[in-house]
Amino acid sequence: MPQPVNTVAELVEAINRADLDGALALYEKDAVLVAQPGRIARGTAELREALAGFIALKATLRSEAQQVVEAGDVALYVGRWSLRGIDPAGKPVATSGESADVLRRQKDGRWLIALDNPWGAQILPPKL
Numbered sequence: 001m002p003q004p005v006n007t008v009a010e011l012v013e014a015i016n017r018a019d020l021d022g023a024l025a026l027y028e029k030d031a032v033l034v035a036q037p038g039r040i041a042r043g044t045a046e047l048r049e050a051l052a053g054f055i056a057l058k059a060t061l062r063s064e065a066q067q068v069v070e071a072g073d074v075a076l077y078v079g080r081w082s083l084r085g086i087d088p089a090g091k092p093v094a095t096s097g098e099s100a101d102v103l104r105r106q107k108d109g110r111w112l113i114a115l116d117n118p119w120g121a122q123i124l125p126p127k128l
Contacts, residue, residue: 004068004075004103007111012081015054015061023051026113028104033116037123057085057093073105081118097122 007026014022024047027033033041033050041050054061066079082096098120103111117123 002110004070004077004111005066007103007113008063008066008077008079008101011113012061012063015051015059018055018058020048020052020055023055024048027116028112028114031112031114031116034119034123037119054083057083057087059083059085059093075103075105075111077101077103078120 011023011026014020014026024044027044027047029044030042031047033047035041035050035053041047061083062081064080064082066077068078069076077099079099079101080096081099083094085093087093097118099116099118100120101113101117102115104114105111
């Protein structure tokens with residue numbers, strides 16, 4: 001039986017092997033991705049563009065810790081990740097974060113990503 005963590009693991013593998021179509025297939029058609037704090041990608045076309053940016057880094061993405069909370073056909077995935085790659089100018093890139101993603105079980109039993117926020121609480125405005 002597929003689990004939400006399997007979907008996230010497949011996404012990590014797809015990004016690491018530069019498989020843009022494979023990565024996109026793990027999202028619902030109207031999914032939303034927080035590409036950067038303050039920058040949202042909504043729907044397949046924008047998701048394709050945002051994910052292509054990650055893949056262009058020739059990245060190695062790692063999932064370092066994860067926790068899943070399920071409620072029926074919805075799951076909250078919280079994970080810690082790191083990414084290392086090379087930017088288009090040839091400079092090394094290293095970043096990491098704590099994601100908070102929402103996945104939804106489909107009629108066929110698969111879990112697809114509905115909301116992908118790899119930046120977790122970093123998207124919050126600064127404290128006053």
